[in-house]
Amino acid sequence: MTRFHNPLAPKFTRLKNRSTEIKGWVRELMQLPEDTAITVAELACREEGCPDIETVIGVLEPDKPIVTIRVHTTMADVTKADVAEAADVKA
Amino acid sequence: MNTPGRIPVILLSGFLGSGKSTLLNTFLNDPSVQDTAVIINEFGEVPVDHLLVRRGETTISQVSTGCLCCSDTTDIHQTLQDLSSAALEGVTGKFSRVIVEMSGLGDPAPLVNALSGEKNGTEQPQGDAKSIEFYLAGVVTLFDAVAGASSVENHFEALKQIAFADRIVLTKTDLASNLETPADFAALSNELRELNASAEILDRQSADVSALFSPRPYAVLDRGEDVAGWLALEAALALEAGHATRTDQKNGQLRHGAGIRTFSIVSDTPLPEQKFRRFLSLLQDSAGQRLLRVKGIVSTEATPEEPLIVHAVQHVVSRPVRLPAWPDEDRRTRLVFITDGVDPEPVRALFTAVIDAVPFSFSGSFKKAGNAFWASFTRAFSTLTSISRRSQ
Numbered sequence: 001m002t003r004f005h006n007p008l009a010p011k012f013t014r015l016k017n018r019s020t021e022i023k024g025w026v027r028e029l030m031q032l033p034e035d036t037a038i039t040v041a042e043l044a045c046r047e048e049g050c051p052d053i054e055t056v057i058g059v060l061e062p063d064k065p066i067v068t069i070r071v072h073t074t075m076a077d078v079t080k081a082d083v084a085e086a087a088d089v090k091a
Numbered sequence: 092m093n094t095p096g097r098i099p100v101i102l103l104s105g106f107l108g109s110g111k112s113t114l115l116n117t118f119l120n121d122p123s124v125q126d127t128a129v130i131i132n133e134f135g136e137v138p139v140d141h142l143l144v145r146r147g148e149t150t151i152s153q154v155s156t157g158c159l160c161c162s163d164t165t166d167i168h169q170t171l172q173d174l175s176s177a178a179l180e181g182v183t184g185k186f187s188r189v190i191v192e193m194s195g196l197g198d199p200a201p202l203v204n205a206l207s208g209e210k211n212g213t214e215q216p217q218g219d220a221k222s223i224e225f226y227l228a229g230v231v232t233l234f235d236a237v238a239g240a241s242s243v244e245n246h247f248e249a250l251k252q253i254a255f256a257d258r259i260v261l262t263k264t265d266l267a268s269n270l271e272t273p274a275d276f277a278a279l280s281n282e283l284r285e286l287n288a289s290a291e292i293l294d295r296q297s298a299d300v301s302a303l304f305s306p307r308p309y310a311v312l313d314r315g316e317d318v319a320g321w322l323a324l325e326a327a328l329a330l331e332a333g334h335a336t337r338t339d340q341k342n343g344q345l346r347h348g349a350g351i352r353t354f355s356i357v358s359d360t361p362l363p364e365q366k367f368r369r370f371l372s373l374l375q376d377s378a379g380q381r382l383l384r385v386k387g388i389v390s391t392e393a394t395p396e397e398p399l400i401v402h403a404v405q406h407v408v409s410r411p412v413r414l415p416a417w418p419d420e421d422r423r424t425r426l427v428f429i430t431d432g433v434d435p436e437p438v439r440a441l442f443t444a445v446i447d448a449v450p451f452s453f454s455g456s457f458k459k460a461g462n463a464f465w466a467s468f469t470r471a472f473s474t475l476t477s478i479s480r481r482s483q
Contacts, residue, residue, distance in 0.1 A: 015250050
């Protein structure tokens, strides 16, 4: 018997997939090689006047300090244009 | 195996209401478990979690309000140092293992960094040359089989907790309607493997709880690329200018979303139990999944010496458990709420309205109406008399 698949069930990988998508944008926009690690996290923002949640992106290039990119919105709402603006590159 | 002078620290994480205190209770009440110190960390202005963990004779418990992951890492170092000092000075029993029960909103990254770093030894006072080194020896994360999927989908903290685990324990599997067959378990395990490929996944119903917190090597590299990245990012952020002001934040809410907030209701007088249950039901109906967690201890009118322990997690309210006696001297009702976007004022107003509500009584209403009518009649007669006198 075919099991019922609930299309409305919560998706475990929703945030993980979002993170992967953002990493792809960063790699493309900053023209980073494949071996450069990129990390994405959602944290509360500490700057006055900013939305309370921010998405923080870390670019970990070998032998270099981590470059952090802050987008002042939730991970779910980040767009490629947001990342481009925050990283100061053209989308 | 423990090394002399080195004490293993095991983190116990899991999203709000996943059953951490319940599991810890089971573990601590196991006769084979001895010499364990516990640090209970909770996200709330009124601590109640430590009341919900019944301690064995040899267990030392310390409560840290606020959120360890939001405060400077010296907090965990200080707490560990306090524990070791108390043991060395004979204030408490000695211990050979520490379990840190993290807040349900806790981010493991700062604690893993703190316990994996170089500055995790504690200096002993009074010229004792010995120093105890604490080291990370495992991360146990609980996954609520009923509400966990929703948490992982919507809360980044929940995702991180799963990713950092070297052991994932499925809780409430007996309550989950979608876990009836081995195939269901396999499907859930596969979903979790998408978030953490290397952790051991255990069912709480069949797991050997006494072995869950056995020290073992915890290797960050085994946890995957995401975890390594988060730890590096965490360390970088800690060094950034301005980040050091984290400890200035009130109530440790910095790391968590703006909508997530905690507040409490404290009542000095025992509550009518039915009204209290009505309050919880109304709150749950109106707040829905935005009510992330309610927990607390309640003094009831009928049996004020036997408090009720209440738990609610999102849409699931557990049956309240009555304790045979109060766990401490404080006899007040203490309720802690953790919500996603629900303000404290309407919740407090609802509490007052329901608890103070006078039940409808026909005879009472008739009497009240009669009194009101007589008062109005008296006022009217007095006014008429006064007018009559003035006109004469």
